[in-house]
Amino acid sequence: MxxxxxxxxxxxxxxxxxxxxxxxxxxxxxxxxxxxxxxxxxxxxxxxxxxxxxxxxxxxxxxxxxxxxxxxxxxxxxxxxxxxxxxxxxxxxxxxxxxxxxxxxxxxxxxxxxxxxxxxxxxxxxxxxxxxxxxxxxxxxxxxxxxxxxxxxxxxxxxxxxxxxxxxxxxxVQFHWLNPGYANFEQFLATLEHKKRKNIRAERRKVAEAGVTMRQVRGRDITPALWQFFHRCYSNTYAEHRSSPYLSLEFFESIGADMPGNILLVVAEREGRAIAASLVIHTADTLYGRYWGALEHVPCLHFETAYYQPLEFCIAEGIGTFEGGAQGEHKMARGFLPQxxxxxxxxxxxxxxxxxxxxxxxxxxxxxxxxxxxxxxxxxxx
Structure with a gap:
């Protein structure tokens, strides 16, 4: 009209x-x-x-x-x-x-x-x-x-x-993490209260002791098989909450093809097998935490995959803000502040x-x- x-x-x-x-x-x-x-x-x-x-x-x-x-x-x-x-x-x-x-x-x-x-x-x-x-x-x-x-x-x-x-x-209210120019993750941890710093190190240690390794894959390197794996993880998380996912594999494959420079996929693997993933969208200035899912439960794996790995990426790339998404007071214990x-x-x-x-x-x-x-x-x- x-x-x-x-x-x-x-x-x-x-x-x-x-x-x-x-x-x-x-x-x-x-x-x-x-x-x-x-x-x-x-x-x-x-x-x-x-x-x-x-x-x-x-x-x-x-x-x-x-x-x-x-x-x-x-x-x-x-x-x-x-x-x-x-x-x-x-x-x-x-x-x-x-x-x-x-x-x-x-x-x-x-x-x-x-x-x-x-x-x-x-x-x-x-x-x-x-x-x-x-x-x-x-x-x-x-x-x-x-x-x-x-x-x-x-x-x-x-x-x-x-x-x-x-x-x-x-x-x-949302919770955002701000990067004043940290040289590395340890420098960020040093700014936190002792108990918060200790808890984060303990959470990361649990994931490592479970035999899980992490891999960061930029959008241009995400294969069709990785997109299928990620969507399985994403859908499984909805199923565990007795809900249906909003977004389809076709959607993720489309943004992967058309805006790869804005995408980072974090993949968690154990014994050579991928078990969880998180997908974030980013620019040179801001990273947006978006989607997460897992095929099996590992204590603290969500925090490592959806928070600590993206934080490390922000620090390495000089990204100033990490927007953590909707809700979640638990983010404050990990350095996110209310906005x-x-x-x-x-x-x-x-x-x-x-x-x-x-x-x-x-x-x-x-x-x-x-x-x-x-x-x-x-x-x-x-």
């Missing part, structure tokens, strides 16, 4: 192929807070593999603004039929709607599917284009008669812009909007108190 507004030609697209990789990448290159998850390769793989598609309850409905042949602005947007794979939980809101005889789904969601990583959502060439994109979104909210719109994990500056546009802000995250929410029903606003005000106070408490228990030496 295309319309014209002010200086822009607007459109709603159901596939990134309608935009094209060159135009998308050119716009993304102008964003100060972009990341690999916003790349054409990552998003297109999610859609084409069926992991984030209409059939899976993630119907792509990206909003785009053109100036001539130039992509001026874009918003990753989905029509959602459920709340799975979001990491900002609104199940209670959906239940409240149902109890009052109202439909909560479908809703609009701007997010990277299955990826709790902060990054710009209102992609725009300049402030004028961003304002026009936001106006386009607000028009779609009204025209589509959805219950609500949710924009997950925007940077704080963008969250404040959304607040000015009438969205309600919600905060959360506030944001989401923005618009609800069409006035009474529910008022109720959610009051809830978020109470929740915000709890989040701030939680952050204060966490910061009082820093794992680092005074």
């Amino acid at each position: 295309q319309t014209t507004t002010m200086n822009y030609r607007t459109a709603i697209v159901s596939t990134l192929a309608e935009i094209g990789e060159p135009a998308w990448s050119a716009l993304l290159a102008l964003q100060a807070e972009a990341n690999p998850f916003l790349s054409y390769a990552f998003l297109h793989a999610l859609h084409e593999s069926g992991c984030a598609s209409a059939d899976s309850g993630w119907q792509p409905q990206f909003l785009v603004l053109w100036q001539g042949d130039t992509l001026a602005a874009a918003l990753p947007l989905y029509v959602k039929l459920h709340s799975y794979g979001e990491y900002v939980f609104d199940w209670a809101w959906a239940d409240a709607y149902q109890q009052h005889g109202l439909e909560y789904y479908p809703k609009l969601l701007s997010a990277i599917p299955f990826t709790p990583v902060s990054g710009t959502r209102l992609l725009a060439r300049d402030g004028e284009a961003r304002a026009a994109l936001l106006a386009f979104l607000q028009a779609q909210q009204q025209a589509s008669q959805v219950s609500s719109t949710h924009i997950l994990f925007p940077p704080e500056t963008e969250a404040r812009q959304l607040e000015e546009a009438g969205f309600l802000l919600r905060s959360g 506030k995250t944001w989401s923005a929410h618009w609800l069409a029903h006035p009474s529910f909007a008022d109720a959610v606003q009051r809830f978020l005000e109470r929740e915000r106070g709890g989040i701030d108190a939680y952050l204060d408490e966490l910061n009082e228990h820093s794992p680092f030496r005074a």
Whole structure:
């Protein structure tokens, strides 16, 4: 669907192929807070593999603004039929709607599917284009008669812009590791309290004494057999929790082919046989802990594979930040510190909007108190 507004030609697209990789990448290159998850390769793989598609309850409905042949602005947007794979939980809101005889789904969601990583959502060439994109979104909210719109994990500056546009802000907590320039892993350990340092060494020793060795494989060196092994591990972890994996082998093979420079696979082996793996995504500045799985249990193997090996990689490569993903206070004992995250929410029903606003005000106070408490228990030496 295309319309014209002010200086822009607007459109709603159901596939990134309608935009094209060159135009998308050119716009993304102008964003100060972009990341690999916003790349054409990552998003297109999610859609084409069926992991984030209409059939899976993630119907792509990206909003785009053109100036001539130039992509001026874009918003990753989905029509959602459920709340799975979001990491900002609104199940209670959906239940409240149902109890009052109202439909909560479908809703609009701007997010990277299955990826709790902060990054710009209102992609725009300049402030004028961003304002026009936001106006386009607000028009779609009204025209589509959805219950609500949710924009997950925007940077704080963008969250404040959304607040000015009438969205309600919600905060959360993640844990990130920061690298001031450690020469090696031992130098990092030396900055921790004695008990934390001792526990990490004990955890790594348990893995070594179990006869497990570790191997780091860069994206360009991951073979089809390794991708199949990793997906077995990833799927097995979901099965152990009586759940179904969100992502398919086709998705992982696609990003492996199209963005190998951003991928690191950590493989754990024992007696010549691979038994576990973790997959991380990285740039020159930031590493994102993403996916993990194992075919057999070894004490502390998760910590070694998903935390300590990626930390060593960060130190060796001079990567400044390791984002540990959603939740997990246990990360603090391993040198990760709490960071506030944001989401923005618009609800069409006035009474529910008022109720959610009051809830978020109470929740915000709890989040701030939680952050204060966490910061009082820093794992680092005074």
